[in-house]
Amino acid sequence: MAEKLYISTSPHVHCGDTIEKNMHWVITALMPAMVASFIIFGLGAFIVTATSVASCLLSEWLINRYLLHRDRSTLGDGSAVITGLLLAFNLPSNLPVFAVVMGALVAIGIGKMAFGGLGNNPFNPALVGRVFLLISFPSRMTSWPVPHQMTAYSDAVTGATPLSQFGYANDSIPGYWDLFIGNTGGSLGEVCALALLIGFAILLWRKVITWHIPVTIMLTVAALTGIMWLVNPVTYVDPLTHLLSGGLMLGSIFMATDYVTSPMTVKGQVWYGVGIGFLTVVIRLFGSYPEGMSFAILIMNAIVPLINNWCKPKHFGEAA
Amino acid sequence: MSPILTAVLVLGITGLVLGIVLFVVARKFAVEEDPRIGQITGLLPGANCGGCGFPGCAAFAEACVKRDSMDGMKCSVCKSEVMQQIAAITGHEVEAGAAKVAVVRCDGSCENRPRVNFYDGASSCAVAAMQTGGETGCFYGCLGCGDCVGACKFGAIEMDPETGLPVVDQEKCTACGACAKACPRGIIELRNRNKLDRRIYVCCVNRDKGPVAKKACAVACIGCGKCVKACQFEAITLENNLAYIDFEKCRLCRKCVDECPQHTIHAVNFPPRKPAAVAPETEQSAVAPKAEAAPNPVEQNS
């Protein structure tokens, strides 16, 4: 007979889910987009990604160790790797190393650890880092290299991206197929819609996320841009191009669905998705920045506590 | 020059207008507050511990001013002089109560009370007490999760990692009673401080029958009643197999301490006796040796 028994109360069994498992599946789901970025942008993409992930891990370790004096390392939970990957995916592939490191430091230090680490951050850390860089280095962050310069890094030739063309002539926008497979300029991970959709499928299959947030964002964007396009097809591009270009796919699948910074109930998640979609379209069509996804997500992140208060789950037996 | 001048003028005028508005609003909508409330709040410790039964120090101060007497109004944290000052402000009499200190009535260290199970639920005594008997065979003793430590606003309780029991720092303890309320097993009691902080108490709350209690813990009170017989002042009562020393009646003679076969009765802050005597547990090391002469039993409770 066993000497001593454990005596905590029910439930006595667990489904076996852990933070690590969820995070590792997110990382797996990001892999197709990473591979695609290496193929499209070559050496530059690799340097930016590696720098970003390494500096995220290092800054989390240093902050944990020397600022917060925590004994236990939190690197193993995988959230720093995800932040690193997502930050890299939001940067142009010719961004200098020092800028990437700064972005990672802000993402982890200000975006996450300042609030107490994973679970307490109100904003998506990777987006905090990205927006910091966008404001600090506006020109570097908005001049993207054209694809297929395999060995180029800081010397890469930059060119226009589909989003920056929206305000101008319609004919210079790449075709749907090029947008879909990523044969276009843009941030590292956002260009290849195909790879991102594969990642989405992995996340849904492993039940890491539900479909609600990404799909409502995409539907809202499609609906709003569709209306504008129908009203004036000359000035405004069609909804499909909107969906396939810029950071919309990356943002809606991987950034808006971040557990910590998204609402708790399905109802809340739908409103959150609608809000992000609406803000994105407003910034894209009427704002001075070509891309609005990051700002839209951050603004909605700020509203999440309110959404959680408004959108309570329907309580069993409550009058409908 | 002119743009600067314009800016200065605009800002200046805006500031002036807003200042006037603020002044008028502040005058017109000022809430009349009894100035005594502020005075009393200033005297109070400001820890908002809730020991007085009010939501915080400000609420206590307000109640002090509003009530007709100071009956039952006592900030246990404040010294009696401070209470006198408060009473002077309100113009009421204040009753003088004896100074108290929190006393942990369990000595079930890992050594005395062997662990028979592992508790791995939420680390809270309240949760542990609700559904399980705890890690030991004793269903009354300390659970060791430290709810009292969390409840103490003054940092006066710490868990001793060696014994797994809470230790009260008698210098810091203000006897607010938060720990006693937090303890789901009612182990912590507020007892009189007495002269030189000397205290005698039964360090056990186990109400099981003797053999059961003894099996669970080597220093449990077994309800033998020897202390009751030894006490000349009828301060000790035996109820539900557990002895209890009434601190109002106890004259600190230490007879019961010697009688107890389980060494359950603790005498704190007494000078060591004759060399042969076993020194009881002392929270604070030796007290002034001048007090060597047997404590006068009459002059203890102030």
Added chain:
Amino acid sequence: MANTFRMGGVHPEPNKLTAGMKIEPAALPKQAVFPLSQHIGAPAVPCVQKGDRVLVGTKIAEPGGFMSAFIHSSVSGKVAKIDTIVDASGQRKPAIFIDVEGDEWEPSIDRSDKVALQCDMAASDIIDKIRNAGVVGMGGACFPTHVKLCPPKDCKIDTLIINAVECEPYLTADHRLMLEYSDQIIVGIRIILRALGIDRAVIGIEENKPDAIELMKMKTAMVSGIEVMPLKMRYPQGGEKQLIEAVTGRQVPPPPALPANVGCVVQNVGTVFAIYEAVQKNKPLFERIVTVTGKSVSNPCNLKVRMGTPVSQLIEQAGGMPQDTGKLISGGPMMGRPLLGTEAPVVKGTSGILMLPEKDAVRREERNCIRCAKCVQACPMGLEPYLLGTASENADWETAEENWITSCIECGCCQSTCPSRRPLLDWVRLGKNKVNGIIRARNAKK
């Protein structure tokens, strides 16, 4: 498609190791122990004294109030003492100890195997008999059955639901009971229908028991008014409110509403069998089926056990406690209670004895909540466990009450899905207790 409840729920590993094992009788104990609080409500009051001789079926304790129940001896012998014992609640509680001598039954008990089909007693007589037999809900909650069969006057009851779901993993006591005593159960259902004065009963069985569904369908084919409803496998379908929703689609309003408010009475099959025995055979409730199981147990089994038998004896009959046992549980792994040791006796609510291996039993280290919302999705009551847990942890009882903490049915879905391994239910249970206390105090003041 089979019915089920709408909100939340999880799918724990079923682990029904003993589904194919026939019910065996357990050996008589040397000393039987009867805790006085085996049911919800006031503890019973002993009506025997030390040294009294009792027979099998003799009343040894009387109800301590309206919400209480009789306790009968399950053995014949002499009352050794009235003392305390550590029971499944994890507390030391008063109990009656009886030294066993022989096996002599009260003469009024009909011990024949013949199924007594006929019952034409009046409803009040049936309920009286059930009360006198000390029958309580056998699903685990131990609610006195006679109280449940007397619903408030202003509620019109139309459906009797028989809970044969057994959604708890590992347990197979109800499953075996249906396979081996189906005729008796049908008679029992008819008796309850008679007592309630209604004519519709639904037996809810989960789809993982196809043999039981088929057998009950066959047996009820000729009986009008009794229907067998297969239900989709999902935990906690055996919860009273979830079962009512799965079967009828009606939702019981939040507390203090009762199932009777939506016209339903739910009885566990074990209770139905006990009612049959009480009414038709004059046999008080002193025996029950207990599943003794665990992944490493050498001989897991379903036993027919006399109440008061120490758990250690059942474990011995199942081949002893495995070396790797980390937790001993009375009941199932989702809602069962941890036992502090093997001396605890079997009581009316003991549906199983589960020996969990240490690797399954030990909780992992608790981490920050990552707000993944899995607990919200899993909660069958539409609550927000993450919020309630934090509120209780911070002693914020107002927030807990505003967010319906009192509706929690303590099914454990939230905690068993939490990737951060937070002890959500531990906290929620504490909060629920506190808030219920606050509400009671407030009502008392009014």
